[in-house]
Amino acid sequence: xxxxxxxxxxxxxxxxxxxxxxxxxxxxxxxxxxxxxxxxxxxxxxxxxxxxxxxxxxxxxxxxxxxxxxxxxxxxxxxxxxxxxxxxxxxxxxxxxxxxxxxxxxxxxxxxxxxxxxxxxxxxxxxxxxxxxxxxxxxxxxxxxxxxxxxxxxxxxxxxxxxxxxxxxxxxxxxxxxxxxxxxxxxxxxxxxxxxxxxxxxxxxxxxxxxxxxxxxxxxxxxxxxxxxxxxxxxxxxxxxxxxxxxxxxxxxxxxxxxxxxxxxxxxxxxxxxxxxxxxxxxxxxxxxxxxxxxxxxxxxxxxxxxxxxxxxxxxxxxxxxxxxxxxxxxxxxxxxxxxxxxxxxxxxxxxxxxxxxxxxxxxxxxxxxxxxxxxxxxxxxxxxxxxxxxxxxxxxxxxxxxxxxxxxxxxxxxxxxxxxxxxxxxxxxxxxxxxxxxxxxxxxxxxxxxxxxxxxxxxxxxxxxxxxxxxxxxxxxxxxxxxxxxxxxxxxxxxxxxxxxxxxxxxxxxxxxxxxxxxxxxxxxxxxxxxxxxxxxxxxxxxxxxxxxxxxxxxxxxxxxxxxxxxxxxxxxxxxxxxxxxxxxxxxxxxxxxxxxxxxxxxxxxxxxxxxxxxxxxxxxxxxxxxxxxxxxxxxxxxxxxxxxxxxxxxxxxxxxxxxxxxxxxxxxxxxxxxxxxxxxxxxxxxxxxxxxxxxxxxxxxxxxxxxxxxxxxxxxxxxxxxxxxxxxxxxxxxxxxxxxx
Ligand code: ADP
Ligand code: MG
Numbered sequence: 001x002x003x004x005x006x007x008x009x010x011x012x013x014x015x016x017x018x019x020x021x022x023x024x025x026x027x028x029x030x031x032x033x034x035x036x037x038x039x040x041x042x043x044x045x046x047x048x049x050x051x052x053x054x055x056x057x058x059x060x061x062x063x064x065x066x067x068x069x070x071x072x073x074x075x076x077x078x079x080x081x082x083x084x085x086x087x088x089x090x091x092x093x094x095x096x097x098x099x100x101x102x103x104x105x106x107x108x109x110x111x112x113x114x115x116x117x118x119x120x121x122x123x124x125x126x127x128x129x130x131x132x133x134x135x136x137x138x139x140x141x142x143x144x145x146x147x148x149x150x151x152x153x154x155x156x157x158x159x160x161x162x163x164x165x166x167x168x169x170x171x172x173x174x175x176x177x178x179x180x181x182x183x184x185x186x187x188x189x190x191x192x193x194x195x196x197x198x199x200x201x202x203x204x205x206x207x208x209x210x211x212x213x214x215x216x217x218x219x220x221x222x223x224x225x226x227x228x229x230x231x232x233x234x235x236x237x238x239x240x241x242x243x244x245x246x247x248x249x250x251x252x253x254x255x256x257x258x259x260x261x262x263x264x265x266x267x268x269x270x271x272x273x274x275x276x277x278x279x280x281x282x283x284x285x286x287x288x289x290x291x292x293x294x295x296x297x298x299x300x301x302x303x304x305x306x307x308x309x310x311x312x313x314x315x316x317x318x319x320x321x322x323x324x325x326x327x328x329x330x331x332x333x334x335x336x337x338x339x340x341x342x343x344x345x346x347x348x349x350x351x352x353x354x355x356x357x358x359x360x361x362x363x364x365x366x367x368x369x370x371x372x373x374x375x376x377x378x379x380x381x382x383x384x385x386x387x388x389x390x391x392x393x394x395x396x397x398x399x400x401x402x403x404x405x406x407x408x409x410x411x412x413x414x415x416x417x418x419x420x421x422x423x424x425x426x427x428x429x430x431x432x433x434x435x436x437x438x439x440x441x442x443x444x445x446x447x448x449x450x451x452x453x454x455x456x457x458x459x460x461x462x463x464x465x466x467x468x469x470x471x472x473x474x475x476x477x478x479x480x481x482x483x484x485x486x487x488x489x490x491x492x493x494x495x496x497x498x499x500x501x502x503x504x505x506x507x508x509x510x511x512x513x514x515x516x517x518x519x520x521x522x523x524x525x526x527x528x529x530x531x532x533x534x535x536x537x538x539x540x541x542x543x544x545x546x547x548x549x550x551x552x553x554x555x556x557x558x559x560x561x562x563x564x565x566x567x568x569x570x571x572x573x574x575x576x577x578x579x580x581x582x583x584x585x586x587x588x589x590x591x592x593x594x595x596x597x598x599x600x601x602x603x604x605x606x607x608x609x610x611x612x613x614x615x616x617x618x619x620x621x622x623x624x625x626x627x628x629x630x631x632x633x634x635x636x637x638x639x640x641x642x643x644x645x646x647x648x649x650x651x652x653x654x655x656x657x658x659x660x661x662x663x664x665x666x667x668x669x670x671x672x673x674x675x676x677x678x679x680x681x682x683x684x685x686x687x688x689x690x691x692x693x694x695x696x697x698x699x700x701x702x703x704x705x706x707x708x709x710x711x712x713x714x715x716x717x718x719x720x721x722x723x724x725x726x727x728x729x730x731x732x733x734x735x736x737x738x739x740x741x742x743x
Contacts (some may be wrong), residue, residue: 001176004030008641011174012167014118019158020167023447029171033199034690035164040211045071048087050115052122055161057112057150059132060084065103067096078103082111082124089115090123103129110135112162128162149205168203175199181727186707193217215691216700222692224705225727229714230444232728237286237445244282245311245398250349251474252379253306255339260299262455266289268300271449275304275427279311279399284417285425288439291451292661293431293626294458297682300451301401302332304427309352309379313398316381316415316424318388320404322358323566323595326576328403329356329382330583331601343377352379359386360572388415396421402428431626432619435666437694437701444705461625461635463656465613468642477609477638479556484607485561485588489633491607493591494624496615498567499544543611549591558589566592594620596627603631612649618668621655669695 006029008017020026026035041057065080078096080103081088091111093099103109105274113127130486142464153164178186178196187194193201193213201214247253264272271289278285289694291297305315317332319325333340333354340354341347355378358367366386372378376395381387402413417423428446439448466473481491549565552558564587566578575595581587583602594616608628613621629635639652654667694701711718718725 002029002174003177004028004033004175004179007358008032008167008171012238014168015162016159018482019156020164023156023158024154029032029175032168032171033203035153035168036202036215036691038154039152039207040149040208041152045084046086047084047089050122052117054115055113056089056115056124056127057086057110057152059108059110059375061108062103062105063088064105065100067100070094076100080319082109090118090119090121091127092123092125095128108132112529113670128160130162136705138337149208149211151203151205167710172200172203179723179726181449181721181723182217182224183711183721183724186224186711190220190703190707192220198552216220218699219692220700220704221727222690223697223701224708225724225731226441226689226692227444227701227705227708228712228718228724229728229731231708232716232718233445235712235716238283240284240423241282242284242420242425243398244314245308245313245425247276247280247307248310249380251310252339252352253303253310255348255350256303256306256336259337259339260335264299265296265451265453265455267451267453268296271451272300272303274449275300276307279304279307279425284423285399285427286446287427287428288434288446288448289429289451290434290439290448291429291431293452293623294630295431295451295454296423297403297429297451297631298328298331299335301403301427301429302335305380305401306352308398308425310350311398313396314373314376314379314381314394315399315401316383316387316394316397316416317403318400319384319410321568321595322384322572323575323600324403325356325358325382325384325581327579327583327600329354330580332380340380342379348604353377354380354382357381357383357387357392358572359384360712361386361596374711385412389615390411392419394419397424400424400426401598403427404429404431431623431661432665433633435662435669435694437698440701440705441689441692441694459629459632459634461629461637463625463639463659464639465652465656466640469644474640475557477640478552480553480638481607481609482557482561482590484636488604490582490585490602490604491588491589492605492624492627493548493589493593493611495543495545495548495608495611497542497544498569498593499546499548511571542615543593545593548611552589552591561588562586563589563591566590566595568593568595594624596624600627601630602627604633605630606633606635608635608637609640610637611640612642613652614641614643614645618651618655618664619661621652622659622661622664625659626657666695 002011007027008020008029009027011017011029012020017027020032024035026032047056047058047060051057060082061084063081063083067078069076073094075094076096078091078093078099080091080398082091083089091103109129109131111124111127111129113124115122116125118125151165151168152205153161153168155161156164175196178194178199180195182192182195186192192198195217198214198217201210202218205211205214275285275287275289278287287487289297289300301317305317308315317328319328336352336354338346338348339351342351342353344351353372355369355372357366357373361369369378369381370392373381374395381394385703386392400416400419402416413426413428417426434448439446466477467475481493483492545565545567549563552563564578564581566575566582570578578587578590579600582590582605585604605628608625610616610621610624616624625635625637628637639656641648641652643649643652651667655664658664692701711721711724715721718728
């Protein structure tokens with residue numbers, strides 16, 4: 001008898017166990033049972049249905065079978081024709097031995113194998129087959145009266161599909177005690193199968209309803225374990241003590257509010273209120289602020305930072321790129337005006353100082369900044385990863401704000417938190433809207449605030465597709481850019497690559513570039529198919545900044561315009577200069593990589609041209625587009641593409657069709673593989689969902705969250721639910737292991 005921890009090695013044949021371990025990492029009974037069939041076939045499949053490449057499982061009668069010797073090899077081969085009464089298929093064994101006596105005309109078997117092509121016809125080469133008695137004994141046929149289903153497992157090299165089925169059946173038969181992590185009360189309330197029954201339903205179903213019920217139960221378990229784990233994390237976080245930073249009237253924040261040239265939107269006021277309240281509490285804030293591109297998150301964060309300073313502490317703003325850090329410093333200093341001139345002649349009495357620290361600063365400037373940070377003279381500290389280094393110390397870090405968090409990992413957040421004498425409050429901002437279920441799973445240990453509306457007076461952005469195949473459309477694009485510039489506005493042109501330089505190698509892509517092809521969003525097979533058709537187009541290199549700028553400077557429509565470039569390989573001073581000149585309106589067209597993707601804010605920029613737009617992900621296009629339409633003028637975004645693939649067109653059409661970031665985020669999720677979304681795309685959370693899908697299983701996740709809350713309220717340690725507690729521990733172990741692997 002076996003439990004889920006039992007190792008397969010002693011249980012199965014050594015060969016099968018070895019292959020399962022080697023190719024799929026399956027070593028225990030539990031892991032084998034976690035290997036769900038990919039799909040199910042009814043045993044009565046029609047022989048005429050499957051196409052070349054399909055895996056066929058069907059009952060059929062041998063119509064004709066003969067052996068013959070081969071010219072090129074020794075031995076005899078067996079050729080047969082099988083039929084289900086309606087259709088026929090050819091069956092071949094290159095070595096007839098062992099088969100010729102069984103496969104005789106008139107006999108019925110269950111056949112299983114991949115359909116291949118032979119001289120333009122479909123055939124089964126070396127299929128597995130079993131007599132109906134054998135198949136029934138294996139459960140292959142289910143109970144035929146009930147139209148039993150045949151599970152089809154993912155291919156394991158060197159193991160016949162039936163062997164897997166056989167192993168699973170064997171294991172299911174041996175299984176004695178299956179501990180159930182879902183408490184009985186919850187099972188009853190949610191109408192869930194017991195675990196053992198669910199495993200049987202998934203691996204040996206009679207009906208599709210069985211499959212559904214089994215899967216639902218097992219997915220629910222996954223959701224419950226995760227929600228309990230997150231709930232326990234929240235409880236642990238709520239026990240951490242820090243200093244509450246009480247808001248103070250008549251301080252820096254009040255002075256800032258008086259100077260604010262616009263009114264805060266309702267959303268900004270509400271969220272600001274939430275944050276200031278939380279800052280005053282003696283448990284560290286752990287909040288995610290999500291808001292549409294351009295919804296004004298920076299002001300909200302700045303107000304929180306000023307409140308922290310009023311309370312005697314410091315605040316740090318961490319940005320993902322140097323460009324963005326510099327831009328934040330410039331805009332925050334500008335917004336603060338004399339409030340940023342602490343200790344200087346003419347500074348306001350409440351004034352503080354803003355320090356910038358990035359990796360590329362000269363040693364002298366960096367040392368100066370570090371001094372201001374350590375002494376506490378700088379109330380606001382802005383910078384990149386460089387801030388996380390050990391030598392950077394704060395006098396009293398009260399609040400850490402992480403901007404555009406999808407580029408930051410958990411480790412960086414932890415490093416930031418370690419900088420406070422007491423744990424700092426943490427505010428994480430993202431412009432990539434996160435669907436509710438993802439917020440509940442990946443960010444389940446954070447509170448979330450959402451800014452949905454944009455400040456009043458924002459002009460709409462219109463987005464259009466520009467297929468390069470249409471004559472004249474690309475030229476029209478550049479004319480459009482020229483018209484906008486003639487009207488006093490500015491444009492961005494974004495390329496997926498930096499471009500050729502002497503002897504430049506592969507490191508051509510901007511760090512963090514979310515290239516679609518690299519993410520495997522494009523379906524491999526489909527992509528291959530397309531490649532054959534438009535071979536020449538595929539050889540055309542992707543647009544690079546360096547080449548594009550030459551083309552544009554030569555272009556008749558753009559004569560007399562100031563066209564400059566910006567990319568990650570430029571020296572930092574040059575980047576700063578270009579950005580400053582663009583902000584000041586001295587550059588008409590900025591050709592760049594995705595360095596401008598996040599946060600860059602130049603209200604006079606009205607036009608965004610994205611070259612090879614199909615190479616970018618949905619969220620990324622949405623982000624890029626958010627760089628325009630920030631002033632009073634309508635923004636326009638032109639997606640230039642040579643693609644003709646359906647999936648790419650679907651993405652681009654969706655981006656062109658809506659500016660609702662939440663809708664696009666959802667689409668993005670469906671197009672990426674789930675693991676990517678949870679694993680790297682958001683913030684490096686190592687949440688490894690196995691059978692649960694944040695999209696499909698929204699209801700389950702929500703129900704599980706509710707149940708987890710109740711269970712933990714009554715019993716925070718889950719001492720009364722040891723099985724559940726064990727599952728949580730397993731999960732944490734797996735997380736830890738994945739973390740170590742990542743390095
Ligand atoms: P994001 O949320 O994308 O980071 P920002 O914080 O960069 O957006 O804000 C975008 C622009 O909107 C900035 O120029 C900012 O000054 C401006 N802004 C923010 N809040 C308001 C408001 N309530 N009314 C008008 N303009 C605002
Ligand atoms: Mg921003």
